[in-house]
Amino acid sequence: MKKILASAAIASITMTLGSVANAQEDCGAVTMAEFNWASGELLANVDKFILEEGYGCEVELIVGGTAPIFASMNEKGVPEIAGEQWVNAIRDNLDAAVAEGRLYAVNTGPIDGLGEGWWVPAYTLEANPELKTVLDVIERPDLFPSAEDPSLGGFIGCPAGWGCQAVNINLFEAFGMEDKGWTLIDPGSAAGLDGSIAKANERGENWFGYYWSPTALIGKYNMVQVPFGVEYAGNEAWNTCISQEGCVNPPQSAWVKSEVFTMVTDDFNARGGPILDYLAARVYPGEVMGAMLVYMADEQAEGADAAIEFLIRYEDVWSTWVSPEVAAKVKAAL
Numbered sequence: 001m002k003k004i005l006a007s008a009a010i011a012s013i014t015m016t017l018g019s020v021a022n023a024q025e026d027c028g029a030v031t032m033a034e035f036n037w038a039s040g041e042l043l044a045n046v047d048k049f050i051l052e053e054g055y056g057c058e059v060e061l062i063v064g065g066t067a068p069i070f071a072s073m074n075e076k077g078v079p080e081i082a083g084e085q086w087v088n089a090i091r092d093n094l095d096a097a098v099a100e101g102r103l104y105a106v107n108t109g110p111i112d113g114l115g116e117g118w119w120v121p122a123y124t125l126e127a128n129p130e131l132k133t134v135l136d137v138i139e140r141p142d143l144f145p146s147a148e149d150p151s152l153g154g155f156i157g158c159p160a161g162w163g164c165q166a167v168n169i170n171l172f173e174a175f176g177m178e179d180k181g182w183t184l185i186d187p188g189s190a191a192g193l194d195g196s197i198a199k200a201n202e203r204g205e206n207w208f209g210y211y212w213s214p215t216a217l218i219g220k221y222n223m224v225q226v227p228f229g230v231e232y233a234g235n236e237a238w239n240t241c242i243s244q245e246g247c248v249n250p251p252q253s254a255w256v257k258s259e260v261f262t263m264v265t266d267d268f269n270a271r272g273g274p275i276l277d278y279l280a281a282r283v284y285p286g287e288v289m290g291a292m293l294v295y296m297a298d299e300q301a302e303g304a305d306a307a308i309e310f311l312i313r314y315e316d317v318w319s320t321w322v323s324p325e326v327a328a329k330v331k332a333a334l
Contacts, residue, residue, distance in 0.1 A: 027057040027275060030268070031079040033069045034061040034303065038296050039111065039214050039289060041303030042310065043083045046318070047282075049307050053333035054326035055275055066090065073265055074102055080268035081279070083110060087259040094261075104269045106279045107262035113286025115258040116164065116212040119223045124206045133229025134175070137208060141181040144208045153182040156196050156209025159189050163243070168210050170242050170250035185209075197221060212258075216297035219290025228254040274323075281321040288314055308334065 030051060034044035044061055051057040062079045064072070069082055070090050074097045087094060097103040118134055124143070131137050141153025148154075155177060157168035165186075172184045187193040193209075194217055200207035201221040211218060213225065233242065233253035241247040243256075262279050264272060272279075296306045311318060311334055319327040 027051070027055050027273070029058045029060065030081065030275075031060050031062055033073075033079045033082040033085075034063045035069065035082075035084050036063055036065055038216065038293050040084045042289075042292055042296065042306045043110070043284070045303035045307035046310055047081070047083055047279075049311060049333070050278065050318070050322065050326070050330055051275060054322060054330045055278075057275070070094065070263075073263065077102075077265045077267055080265045082263045083279075083282075085261050085263045087261055088256065094263075102266055103263050104266065105261040106264050106269070106276055107282065108259070110262050110282055111214060111260055111284045111286065111289055113289075114213050114260060115225065115255065116210070117225045117255040118209065118228075119211045119218070119225050120208050121201055121206065122222045122224050123204065124208075125224055131226070133227050135229035137226060138175055138177055138180055138182065144206045146183050146185065148185075149183065151181075153177075153180075153208070154185050155182050156185050156187055156193065156207070158210055159187055159193060164210060166245045166247070167243050167255075170244075170247045171253065174242075174250040174252045197223065214286065214289045214293055216290075216293040219287075219294045220297070228252075230254055232256060278322055278326075282318075283321075285317065288317055 032044055032047060032051075034041060048059040048061060051059050060079075062069070062072075066086050066089050069079065070085060070093065072078055073080075073082060074093065085094075094103070098105060118137075120131070120137065125131055128140070128143065131140065137143075138153075144153045144155070146152045146154030155168075155172060157172070158165040169184065172178070172182070177184070187196055187209075193211070196209070197207055197211065197217055198221070199205075211223065217223070230252045231254060232238070233251045235256075237251050237253065238256050242250050242253055262282070264276070264279070269276065292306060292310055295301060295309060299305075301309065311330065315331070318330075322330070
């Protein structure tokens, strides 16, 4: 991580120098990742519109997932920009790519309020203000009765086959939840997990379980991530035990921090000029991203249409990422 942050600092210096040397009107052709999930689609298409209309670029979007996009950037230098690169799944390889100068982290937090963990509805916390942490919640299984056995609290984990299933099983054990009167429920599928949250919220019932953000469901139902109340147990404990099936005596731990970077290739870092300044300044507030994901889900909007909606609805947000001159060009193109 120190290597990444150090490289990010170096990239910041490079950006400042590059902005002076390369403040050209037309930035030319640019390849950019369009990650194949809703927030990834939105972010890529907003970048595309701003870069094309505000900076004179010709942007080609390349669709893909976390690992394939990273591998292509690292090995081939294409795409040149990855706006929402999730780090944990590729951390070792990413560290190496940054340390060796192939890739640069120009923004280490493009979206606020993201991450995995354990969630409850906001109204649950409003009605029970004493529930400050997971440690508090697990003392109250009576507030979250299982549908199958109301004498037990129902904790909704990950569906079988998901990587997070082992984590939830191990943390369930680490916190002694069975002894405290809980049962761990497998929702069966993504639809089952989503459905359990929707059903509880529409009925005004309490719900406690695993989910992640940014997602439309979290935004739509105003779910709140509950801090664990304990420290993160560390990478060794997480990687060798908590995240593994069959972990013996797992330690109590907060969820590993989820990190998302905006990455660029070495070639683009050298020629990006003012676009690097834009990418570094571009941060989506969590509530804004949540609202846009709800819009995309409700309207079945794809990335390009959602980008226009974002640019119209949240001018006060994106206009702070660019110069007044660029903002005027983008507004004129809407």
